[in-house]
Amino acid sequence: MLEAIFVFAVLGTCLGCGLGFAAKFFAVKDENPLVKEVEDMLPQSQCGQCGFPGCSPAAKAVVDGEVELNFCPPGGRTLVENLASLLNIDPSSIGEVAKPVLANIAESLCVGCTKCLKACPTDAIVGANGQIHVVISGACTGCKKCLDSCPEDCITMQEEVEDVNTWHWPKPSASPIPASAEGCNV
Amino acid sequence: MFKKFANWAKSRGGVHPIGHKEKSAESAIRPASLPDMLYIPLRQHAGASAIPIVNIGDKVAKGQLIAVAPTEVSAPVHASSSGTVKEITDIVAPHPSGHTAPAIVIKTDGEDRWFDAGKIEDPFKTPPLELADKVAQAGIVGMGGAIFPAAVKLKQGAKHEIKTVLVNGSECEPYLTCDDRLMREKAEHIITGARLVRYILQAYRVVIAIEDNKPEAIKAIQAAAAPFGSIEVHIVPAKYPMGSAKQLIQWVTGREVPAGARSTSVGTLVHNVGTIFAIYEALMLGRPLISRVVTVAGAAINDPGNVEARIGTPISHIIDECGGYSKPPEQIIMGGPMMGMPVISDNAPMIKGATGILAFSEEEMPSKNQSPCIRCTSCVKACPMGLLPLEMASRVNAEDFDSADDYGLKDCILCGACAYVCPSHIPLVQYFQFAKGKQAIAKDAKKKMEYTVNLSVAKQNRIEEEKAAKAAEKAAKKAARQKASQARKAKSKPAPTSAPESTKEESNEQ
Numbered sequence: 001m002l003e004a005i006f007v008f009a010v011l012g013t014c015l016g017c018g019l020g021f022a023a024k025f026f027a028v029k030d031e032n033p034l035v036k037e038v039e040d041m042l043p044q045s046q047c048g049q050c051g052f053p054g055c056s057p058a059a060k061a062v063v064d065g066e067v068e069l070n071f072c073p074p075g076g077r078t079l080v081e082n083l084a085s086l087l088n089i090d091p092s093s094i095g096e097v098a099k100p101v102l103a104n105i106a107e108s109l110c111v112g113c114t115k116c117l118k119a120c121p122t123d124a125i126v127g128a129n130g131q132i133h134v135v136i137s138g139a140c141t142g143c144k145k146c147l148d149s150c151p152e153d154c155i156t157m158q159e160e161v162e163d164v165n166t167w168h169w170p171k172p173s174a175s176p177i178p179a180s181a182e183g184c185n186v
Numbered sequence: 187m188f189k190k191f192a193n194w195a196k197s198r199g200g201v202h203p204i205g206h207k208e209k210s211a212e213s214a215i216r217p218a219s220l221p222d223m224l225y226i227p228l229r230q231h232a233g234a235s236a237i238p239i240v241n242i243g244d245k246v247a248k249g250q251l252i253a254v255a256p257t258e259v260s261a262p263v264h265a266s267s268s269g270t271v272k273e274i275t276d277i278v279a280p281h282p283s284g285h286t287a288p289a290i291v292i293k294t295d296g297e298d299r300w301f302d303a304g305k306i307e308d309p310f311k312t313p314p315l316e317l318a319d320k321v322a323q324a325g326i327v328g329m330g331g332a333i334f335p336a337a338v339k340l341k342q343g344a345k346h347e348i349k350t351v352l353v354n355g356s357e358c359e360p361y362l363t364c365d366d367r368l369m370r371e372k373a374e375h376i377i378t379g380a381r382l383v384r385y386i387l388q389a390y391r392v393v394i395a396i397e398d399n400k401p402e403a404i405k406a407i408q409a410a411a412a413p414f415g416s417i418e419v420h421i422v423p424a425k426y427p428m429g430s431a432k433q434l435i436q437w438v439t440g441r442e443v444p445a446g447a448r449s450t451s452v453g454t455l456v457h458n459v460g461t462i463f464a465i466y467e468a469l470m471l472g473r474p475l476i477s478r479v480v481t482v483a484g485a486a487i488n489d490p491g492n493v494e495a496r497i498g499t500p501i502s503h504i505i506d507e508c509g510g511y512s513k514p515p516e517q518i519i520m521g522g523p524m525m526g527m528p529v530i531s532d533n534a535p536m537i538k539g540a541t542g543i544l545a546f547s548e549e550e551m552p553s554k555n556q557s558p559c560i561r562c563t564s565c566v567k568a569c570p571m572g573l574l575p576l577e578m579a580s581r582v583n584a585e586d587f588d589s590a591d592d593y594g595l596k597d598c599i600l601c602g603a604c605a606y607v608c609p610s611h612i613p614l615v616q617y618f619q620f621a622k623g624k625q626a627i628a629k630d631a632k633k634k635m636e637y638t639v640n641l642s643v644a645k646q647n648r649i650e651e652e653k654a655a656k657a658a659e660k661a662a663k664k665a666a667r668q669k670a671s672q673a674r675k676a677k678s679k680p681a682p683t684s685a686p687e688s689t690k691e692e693s694n695e696q
Binding site for chain 2: 043044045046072074075076077078079081107121123124139140141162163164165166167168169170171172
């Protein structure tokens with residue numbers, strides 16, 4: 001009887017100390033590591049279209065479940081799917097994502113003030129003082145930061161148009177294929 | 187009996203569609219007349235679009251370079267006849283979407299005058315890589331429909347040991363007979379082309395594979411190949427898709443190309459006979475790829491046959507060469523009926539990869555009466571890659587592409603054998619095309635995302651660096667000012683007037 005009490009007391013003390021030390025040494029020091037992971041996925045353009053001051057606060061909001069996953073227009077559908085798989089959410093439950101847009105500068109109106117160049121977070125606008133500026137579509141995330149910077153109001157956002165290179169076969173219409181075994185229930 | 191058993195392991199799946207080749211195979215290749223206008227698309231190949239180097243109003247000669255390749259995986263474009271550049275604009279593309287694509291429009295002058303590009307003295311004494319460059323400059327792409335730049339494949343000889351060059355003359359698609367006719371009529375040139383390719387790749391042997399439904403082509407090629415020991419003619423059974431590179435390699439060499447690998451990994455490279463002929467013309471005659479033999483067939487064509495037409499000739503012009511339409515076509519297909527693509531309008535031009543121009547009447551069209559999958563597994567038996575098309579399609583239908591990948595979607599060659607045999611007329615191959623298109627778009631989006639993230643991080647870093655540099659400069663200036671004022675204070679007592687001079691001298695010495 002006494003031995004048993006002794007053994008359990010020693011065991012309890014040792015394990016308790018072990019847990020105490022573990023809590024101290026293996027503590028997650030920063031805030032949720034998931035936030036960092038989500039932040040790395042975001043476009044980093046700090047455009048603020050989601051209503052948060054930047055990508056880092058937005059990442060925190062995503063992890064806390066304060067926003068829908070389709071909060072980030074520049075990220076598009078890809079981002080939604082990546083986030084959904086990371087956070088274990090069914091991507092089909094998320095609503096439509098805003099269609100990707102690209103900035104377009106009206107050449108006849110551009111005065112070459114270089115203001116939009118400075119506003120662009122991805123250096124997607126090329127130009128120089130007094131020269132017409134142009135948007136490199138491959139680098140534009142459609143974050144709309146350049147819109148307000150333009151004193152001539154010559155920047156517009158346009159939806160990407162489908163061409164021969166981006167077209168793909170549509171999904172066949174009327175698809176009576178049952179998923180796996182369901183077809184056998186005759 | 188034993189032979190049949192031995193072959194069993196070599197070939198998987200496949201279908202035997204009705205050939206429909208008789209009509210077009212019997213008449214000789216006819217040269218097409220010169221059209222008034224040539225519409226030459228800038229992108230007729232896999233890879234980046236070519237960049238025009240001519241201006242509107244320029245006079246060009248036949249075979250003159252009019253657009254250059256911006257990267258290695260691309261192909262230049264040449265004028266197919268002499269004339270004047272009328273426009274560089276978007277035209278109706280030979281594409282199922284009906285979208286437009288940029289092209290150079292040439293108004294022909296009827297002279298058909300050649301551009302003198304000069305030719306190589308003796309190709310067999312020229313370094314192989316130089317020859318491969320010549321092939322790249324001639325704008326040659328895979329003429330069997332894959333439109334992959336041929337020179338990129340030829341340069342593999344320097345990187346990998348190529349044991350066998352396979353010349354693909356199997357032409358397994360129904361209706362098409364352009365390779366058949368080419369082999370019958372240009373056998374010697376094809377053999378010379380094959381020897382050139384063997385030399386460029388430093389390969390050990392050349393195997394010319396021809397399906398057993400082309401006895402005359404086999405005879406012609408065998409006769410032309412007889413003097414050359416390194417060239418073998420291999421007769422393969424007529425079966426679709428025997429002409430697919432992976433299937434042909436497996437049949438001829440007995441080795442299977444591993445999933446996700448290229449044919450070079452089994453020491454083999456495949457070139458279509460049309461490509462081989464174009465390589466012959468480029469290296470022996472100094473002519474770039476400006477024309478090709480195309481099969482014009484289908485029940486809506488009056489006089490089916492093979493036509494040698496210039497690249498950029500409108501489809502309607504080529505069809506007129508074959509007597510025009512006998513009845514309004516239900517659908518026009520560029521390429522073969524199994525893997526070709528429907529074109530929306532016959533105003534679209536013919537491009538380098540067009541093996542056939544088929545105008546189908548209503549009776550020739552597949553049934554559109556889809557019914558549910560009965561899980562008969564006909565498609566599994568037909569699949570030459572050993573996949574489960576029915577399982578893949580049901581996953582694609584649910585847009586679960588990752589799961590479809592687990593069933594081997596990546597290995598699908600889009601041959602259409604599954605859709606051909608399906609008793610429920612389910613357009614299986616369209617599901618896979620849709621899935622592959624979606625995956626390509628997702629891949630591009632991911633790439634762009636990574637690129638833009640890097641850009642914005644770089645910009646933030648740059649701004650911070652600039653700020654730090656400015657602050658450092660400011661601090662340095664401040665320190666210099668303080669130092670100067672201290673020095674002035676120190677020197678102002680003994681000799682106030684000479685102070686600035688002495689500091690100047692000091693700075694000069696420094």
